[in-house]
């Protein structure tokens with residue numbers, strides 16, 4: 194059931210768990226994520242970057258495919274189709290294409306411009322009943338062309354951003370996209386607490402969920418994080434499982450070359466990982 198992320202995130206925040214945001218890359222990812230959410234009776238957010246949408250041909254293709262799969266598989270748990278790290282133009286395109294949620298990442302813009310553009314998009318999203326995620330301060334690592342350096346968000350800027358009426362807020366607290374460097378110092382819970390205090394209980398978003406120790410993720414959820422983004426980790430387990438299939442020469446046995454068989458170990462690995470994440474985040478059984 195495709196809906197905006199607003200209700201599911203507010204409920205998660207109130208009940209102290211987090212909704213997994215799983216980045217999707219193709220049909221296999223969508224189907225696996227939806228079936229796993231249904232099986233675990235958990236809400237889920239399907240995240241799509243501009244790059245992934247371009248790979249699948251367009252935002253429209255993604256929206257039509259996700260809606261069709263959701264309907265065909267009789268998915269009844271809450272699902273949000275969400276633009277990840279959108280530009281202003283991508284956000285508008287996704288609103289038109291039939292997404293139910295968008296992130297506007299204006300963190301690389303001057304703060305005043307980030308605020309102005311976010312405000313315009315809040316109005317557009319409210320009109321269409323979509324949820325909007327805003328971002329303050331850059332998050333370390335590389336997400337498409339948005340490059341950050343592991344900054345921490347300024348709680349006062351977060352306060353101004355939250356006051357615009359956004360539904361959730363991504364704020365840098367030392368998290369990084371992709372694999373974490375060995376000298377990473379961990380999440381900064383003082384910054385998280387300060388942001389939380391200034392933003393009037395708005396659900397917070399933790400990006401770069403791959404490689405953050407479980408205990409830190411749990412603590413972040415206890416301090417107001419209601420959405421955790423996972424992308425790289427799904428890609429890693431998918432690649433490892435398909436690699437093993439080929440190294441074991443299973444593709445050379447019978448019709449093992451059939452893509453439906455070749456990719457099956459990869460999707461099975463994503464399924465298992467999503468269950469682990471839902472269990473860690475506390476979202477199992479939380480679908481209304």
Ligand SMILES: [Zn+2]
Pocket residue numbers: 278336370400401422
């Ligand atoms: Zn991100």
